[in-house]
Amino acid sequence: GAVVSQHPSWVICKSGTSVKIECRSLDFQATTMFWYRQFPKQSLMLMATSNEGSKATYEQGVEKDKFLINHASLTLSTLTVTSAHPEDSSFYICSASGTSRFTGELFFGEGSRLTVL
Amino acid sequence: DAKTTQPNSMESNEEEPVHLPCNHSTISGTDYIHWYRQLPSQGPEYVIHGLTSNVNNRMASLAIAEDRKSSTLILHRATLRDAAVYYCILRDPNNAGGTSYGKLTFGQGTILTVHP
Numbered sequence: 001g002a003v004v005s006q007h008p009s010w011v012i013c014k015s016g017t018s019v020k021i022e023c024r025s026l027d028f029q030a031t032t033m034f035w036y037r038q039f040p041k042q043s044l045m046l047m048a049t050s051n052e053g054s055k056a057t058y059e060q061g062v063e064k065d066k067f068l069i070n071h072a073s074l075t076l077s078t079l080t081v082t083s084a085h086p087e088d089s090s091f092y093i094c095s096a097s098g099t100s101r102f103t104g105e106l107f108f109g110e111g112s113r114l115t116v117l
Numbered sequence: 118d119a120k121t122t123q124p125n126s127m128e129s130n131e132e133e134p135v136h137l138p139c140n141h142s143t144i145s146g147t148d149y150i151h152w153y154r155q156l157p158s159q160g161p162e163y164v165i166h167g168l169t170s171n172v173n174n175r176m177a178s179l180a181i182a183e184d185r186k187s188s189t190l191i192l193h194r195a196t197l198r199d200a201a202v203y204y205c206i207l208r209d210p211n212n213a214g215g216t217s218y219g220k221l222t223f224g225q226g227t228i229l230t231v232h233p
Contacts, residue, residue: 006160034220043204044161044223093160097219105151106221108160 002028004096006109013084014117021079021112023094029074030096034106035067038091050077084116121205126228129195137190137227139205144185149208151221152179152190154201154229161204161223164190195231202226 003026013019023033031052036044048069049057056069066088068080077096081088091113095106122140129135141150149168153161165172165179167188172179178191192199204226210219 004160032219036223043225044155046220046222049220091158095160095221105163105166106153107163108153111158111160113158 002026002096002107004030004094004107004109006092006094006112008112009110010113010115012115012117015085016083018080018082019084019114021081021092021094021114023077023079023096023109025075025096025107028096030077031074033071033077033094033096035069035077035079036093036095038093038111044093047079081114084114086116089114089116121207121224123203123205123224123227125225126230128230128232129192130232131197132194135192135195135199135229135231137192137203137205137229138187139189140187141205141207142186144207145209147210149210150179150181150185150188151206151208152177153204153206153221154199155204155226156201162201164203166208195229197231197233200229200231202228 005024005026007022011019033050035047037047038044046059047062050069050071052071052074058064066082071077091111093111095108149166151166152164154164155161165174165177167179167181180189204223206221208219208221
C-alpha cells in the first residue's frame with residue numbers, strides 16, 4: 001500500500017522557537033494532504049487542507065500565521081509551528097489521498113510528537 | 118459535515134468475531150463510509166470503505182444498511198493486534214467552494230479491547 005512518512009517522529013523545543021514537520025508521500029503523488037492535531041486521549045482534529053501549488057485551507061479556529069503550511073511539490077508538505085508555546089505540544093499527523101483523490105482511502109503518516117518546554 | 122455515532126467502547130475475546138456499529142443517519146447520497154483504526158502513538162490506519170454495497174478486504178468486512186443510515190465493521194477473528202480505536206467517518210467528495218477535497222472529520226471512535 002501507499003506510504004506516507006513524517007519527520008521528525010518527535011521533537012522537543014524551547015518556547016518561542018519554530019519547528020518544521022515534513023510529510024512525504026513515498027510512492028505516489030499527493031495533490032492534496034491533510035494536517036491533523038491530536039491531544040492526549042482525544043480524537044484527531046483537522047487543522048488544514050494542503051494543496052500542491054496553492055495556499056492551504058485552514059479549519060475554523062486554526063491560526064494560519066502560527067501554523068504555516070507549504071506544499072511545494074506533489075510529494076512533500078511541511079507544517080511549521082511558529083513561535084511555539086507549551087500549549088502547542090501535541091501529536092501532529094498528516095495524511096494524503098491515493099489514486100481516488102476525493103473518495104478513496106487516506107494514508108496517514110506515523111505522526112510527529114511535539115513537546116514545547 | 119455529516120456526523121457519525123459510535124459506542125465509546127467494546128470488548129471482545131481473541132479469535133471471536135467483532136461487530137463494530139456506526140450510525141450515520143444524516144448521510145448524504147455522495148458520502149463514502151470510511152473506517153480507520155489507530156493504535157497508541159501511531160497515525161491512523163485505513164481499514165475499509167464503501168458507498169452502498171457491502172465490501173470485503175483482507176482486514177475486515179463492511180456491512181452497509183440498505184438505507185445507508187448505519188453500517189457495521191466486521192472483524193471476523195479478533196486478534197490482540199486488533200485492539201485499537203476504530204473510527205467510522207463519512208468522506209464527502211463534493212468540492213465545496215474548492216476547499217473540501219474530501220476531507221475526513223474524525224469523531225471519538227470506539228475503543229476496542231481484545232481479551233486473550
